[in-house]
Structure formats: C-alpha cells, structure tokens
Amino acid sequence: MSDPQKQLVQRYDLVTPMLPVKDQILADFERILMSGQYILGDEVRLLEREMAEQCGVAAAVGVASGSEALYLALAMAGVRPGTEVITTPYTFEATIEAIIMLYARPVLVDIRPHDLNIDPSRIEAAITPRTRAILPVHIFGAPADMDPIQEIAKRNDLQVIVDMAQAWGTLYKGRPCGSMGRMSTLSFYPTKNLPGIGDGGLIFCREAEDAERIRQLRGHKALWINKNLYCGWNSRLDEVQAMVIRHRLARFPEEQRDRDRVAKIYDDLIPKANRLAVEDLDRGTQVTYHQYWVRCKARDRLQHRLASEGIDTGIYYDPPLHHHPLMEYCRCEGSLNQAEVAGREVLTLPIHAALPFAQAERIGKLVAEFLVRQEEAVD
Numbered sequence: 248m249s250d251p252q253k254q255l256v257q258r259y260d261l262v263t264p265m266l267p268v269k270d271q272i273l274a275d276f277e278r279i280l281m282s283g284q285y286i287l288g289d290e291v292r293l294l295e296r297e298m299a300e301q302c303g304v305a306a307a308v309g310v311a312s313g314s315e316a317l318y319l320a321l322a323m324a325g326v327r328p329g330t331e332v333i334t335t336p337y338t339f340e341a342t343i344e345a346i347i348m349l350y351a352r353p354v355l356v357d358i359r360p361h362d363l364n365i366d367p368s369r370i371e372a373a374i375t376p377r378t379r380a381i382l383p384v385h386i387f388g389a390p391a392d393m394d395p396i397q398e399i400a401k402r403n404d405l406q407v408i409v410d411m412a413q414a415w416g417t418l419y420k421g422r423p424c425g426s427m428g429r430m431s432t433l434s435f436y437p438t439k440n441l442p443g444i445g446d447g448g449l450i451f452c453r454e455a456e457d458a459e460r461i462r463q464l465r466g467h468k469a470l471w472i473n474k475n476l477y478c479g480w481n482s483r484l485d486e487v488q489a490m491v492i493r494h495r496l497a498r499f500p501e502e503q504r505d506r507d508r509v510a511k512i513y514d515d516l517i518p519k520a521n522r523l524a525v526e527d528l529d530r531g532t533q534v535t536y537h538q539y540w541v542r543c544k545a546r547d548r549l550q551h552r553l554a555s556e557g558i559d560t561g562i563y564y565d566p567p568l569h570h571h572p573l574m575e576y577c578r579c580e581g582s583l584n585q586a587e588v589a590g591r592e593v594l595t596l597p598i599h600a601a602l603p604f605a606q607a608e609r610i611g612k613l614v615a616e617f618l619v620r621q622e623e624a625v626d
C-alpha cells in the first residue's frame with residue numbers, strides 16, 4: 248500500500264463523488280436519450296421544484312450557467328444602461344461581467360477581513376441616485392451579512408440580488424441562501440459543491456412573477472416590463488444536466504457531512520486568526536465550504552511548502568477585480584485595501600467529498616507547523 252504521507256492530493260476530485268450515482272446516471276441517460284426530450288423536460292421541472300422547496304421560495308428557474316443567471320436576475324431587478332450596482336471586488340469576474348453586459352456600472356466596495364465578504368458598513372457611502380441594486384456574493388460558501396444589507400436596501404429603495412454561485416448548502420442565521428434578496432443565482436459548474444457535468448445555473452425567485460418572466464426570456468420571448476422592452480434569447484438548462492444535478496442533490500447532505508468533517512479537522516489545527524471566522528454559528532449559520540482558506544503574509548512560500556509535499560492549493564482573486572481590465576467600466580468607493588490584502592494572503596486548501604480525513608489531518612498539521620515557524624521568525 249502506498250504511504251499516505253507521500254500521496255498527491257488534488258484540490259478537486261470531480262469523478263469520485265460521481266461513483267455512488269454512476270449506474271443511476273447511466274440508466275437515466277439512456278432513458279433521456281431514447282425519449283427525445285432533451286431540453287426543458289421533466290428533469291428540469293423537477294429540479295426547479297425540488298430546489299425551490301429546499302430554499303422555501305416561490306420558484307426556481309434553470310438556466311444555461313451561473314453567469315446567465317446573474318444577467319437575467321439583474322435585468323429583472325431593473326438594472327439598465329446608466330444604472331449602478333454595488334458589489335465586491337473579491338469575487339470571480341462573472342459577478343461584474345453580468346452588470347457590464349447590461350451596460351450598467353459595477354461599484355466596488357471593500358470586504359471584511361474575517362469572512363472576505365462585502366462590508367455592509369461601506370455600502371451606504373457608495374449609493375447614488377443611479378444605484379439600482381446591491382449584489383452581495385457569498386464568497387467560498389460563507390454567507391455575506393444579509394440583515395444589514397437588506398436593511399440598507401430597504402431604506403434606500405434598492406433591489407438585492409445575491410450571487411450564491413459558490414454557496415449551495417449555506418445557511419445564514421438558519422435561513423437557506425437562496426431565500427434572501429429578490430433573487431439569488433447559482434452555478435452548477437463542475438467544481439461547485441452541487442455540480443453538473445457541464446454548464447448550468449439556476450435563479451431562486453421570491454416572487455412567482457419574476458420566475459414566470461425569466462422562463463419566457465430564457466426561451467426567446469421578448470417582454471415589455473414597465474415600458475421597457477426586454478429581449479429574449481436562449482438560456483436553457485438541458486435534461487441531462489438537470490438529471491445529473493438531481494442525483495447529486497439527493498446525496499448532497501452526505502457529501503456536506505464529509506466536507507464539514509474536513510473543515511473541522513482544519514479548524515482544530517489552524518489558528519483562528521488565519522482562517523474564516525464564522526459569525527452567528529449559535530443562530531444557525533452554516534458554511535458549505537466551497538473553498539477552505541487560510542491566510543498568511545508568506546502565502547506563496549506556504550504554497551510552495553505544501554506543493555513540495557504533493558498538495559495542490561489555490562490562489563483566488565489575486566489581484567482582485569479593481570485591477571482587472573474591466574475596471575474601465577467600474578467605479579471604486581473608498582479604499583479596497585482589505586480585498587487587496589486578501590488577494591495577496593489567501594490560499595485555499597483541498598476540501599471535497601472524496602478527500603480522505605487522514606490527508607486533511609496531514610495538510611492541517613503542515614499548515615499549522617508552517618504558521619508557527621513564521622511566527623517564530625517574526626518574534
């Protein structure tokens with residue numbers, strides 16, 4: 248048997264979690280193949296219903312990707328040319344691309360260092376008469392602080408659209424992500440915690456009317472809404488994706504238990520100051536751990552140290568979006584220093600449903616040893 252100390256550990260394992268449902272997927276694939284119903288059939292309808300029920304919202308609409316979900320939800324929220332949307336610079340570029348594709352302006356405000364999410368205390372300063380919406384992102388699966396965000400939106404008559412591409416399974420004070428804001432958008436990209444085997448996305452709608460309109464738009468139907476003409480197009484989820492996602496949805500609680508256990512192993516070994524600090528655990532907040540991150544000033548050396556032990560790690564949003572070429576179309580409100588520092592310091596560790604706990608233990612210990620040596624070098 249190979250020595251577990253020497254094994255290579257990849258950040259993602261997309262195949263092993265498929266194995267328990269492989270036979271069912273293959274049988275269902277044959278059924279769909281022979282049915283001739285390839286787009287928007289029963290699988291999509293059932294997936295939409297099951298996911299809306301789990302979030303306790305009026306409806307969910309399957310679309311072609313998480314990016315399209317954002318575009319459609321923002322359009323429904325009245326984001327139009329010349330309007331502004333307040334969001335975070337510490338996110339994947341799809342978040343701001345969707346705003347820019349609507350000829351609106353992303354306005355970036357800084358994040359909080361303990362959870363890397365948009366800092367609600369900085370949002371109000373960014374509001375102008377052009378602001379139409381706030382777009383928080385539950386980054387790496389940790390919930391943004393939604394209560395103050397929703398209060399600010401209410402006070403200023405703004406819409407809240409939530410990018411929960413990375414956060415299926417996350418709870419904020421006991422409420423499922425997907426149940427907050429006017430609409431929330433999800434991605435089924437294969438590395439996500441609830442994955443397809445290709446592109447796909449979903450929009451959770453609190454209002455049935457939003458869902459109805461999005462269903463029309465995703466199928467090439469032009470719509471007049473408040474004297475504005477919306478152009479329909481093709482943004483449909485296909486049956487094979489929906490079928491695979493439904494099988495993974497059924498297994499999701501089991502997979503989440505394994506991710507939680509890995510996160511607990513890391514939490515027990517890595518000092519609190521170097522990792523996510525989850526607020527409101529006692530009020531039912533839960534993190535889905537799309538990524539588990541550590542931060543340290545010598546991040547690149549930590550990455551090399553882990554690589555020398557065969558451990559694959561990730562660097563995200565370095566530099567953050569205010570250094571992206573698309574910044575031409577954005578506006579920054581105040582300093583974005585926390586996002587800047589996070590970009591330099593954050594490293595993500597392997598966490599997925601197929602990661603052996605012994606490997607998590609080994610990785611956690613290596614990180615902890617590295618951090619202690621760093622401290623000693625500074626003293």
Ligand SMILES: Cc1ncc(COP(=O)(O)O)c(C=O)c1O
Pocket residue numbers: 312313314315338339341342384410412413433434435436446447448
């Ligand atoms: C935060 C965030 N928003 C949006 C998206 C876009 O999703 P998709 O790749 O399905 O278009 C992603 C995907 O990685 C994401 O991480």
